[in-house]
Amino acid sequence: MATIAVTGHANLTGASLPLIAGALAPLHARYPAAELTGISCLAAGADTVFADAVLARGGRLVAVLPSADYRARVPDGPQAAAFDRLLRAAAEVKVMPYRRAGAVAYAAANRLLLGRAELLVAVWDGAPGGRQGGTGDAVATARAQGTPVEVVWPAGAARRPLIRPDRRGAPLRP
Secondary structure, three states: OEEEEEEEOOOEOOOHHHHHHHHHHHHHHOOOHHHEEEEEOOOOOHHHHHHHHHHHHOOEEEEEEOOOOOHHHOOOOHHHHHHHHHHHHOOEEEEOOOOOOOHHHHHHHHHHHHHHOOEEEEEOOOOOOOOOOOHHHHHHHHHHHOOOEEEEOOOOOOEOOOOEEOOOOOEEOO
16 A cells, blocks of 8 residues: 655646646556555645546545634635545545644644655645745655655746735735
């Protein structure tokens, strides 16, 4: 059985999605479909592309939701539709014991992913994030505990700038 977890950027450009899907296909093809389990938090970007690739290969999907309100935080539109579709397709769903999503809940979800995974796939540009529960944190944790990490960042992949709200809800650039 091959159990592979994913971490990666949620703010991938639209043009990056097929590039990343193409880079993930041969990675998943290393394993017989009946032996492939992918673990994902189903976030936008990397998590969604990874989950779709696992299912396209015929593998089993495990969804890890960091908090009880995680779905409510998914914006309406295509991402919500993808999240709901993947959640329905998941063979197993684990909801972490947090009411609200945030760094602590994301870090706990990462610990669960890494506790079950034989390999961490990081759809990551390699930039240090420094944020608890983020991609860089998951990669550092995996490496520290001896979990193999395979970084996937094909030529041409890129991220959109993040816009984070300030305490009043007004958008701020990173």
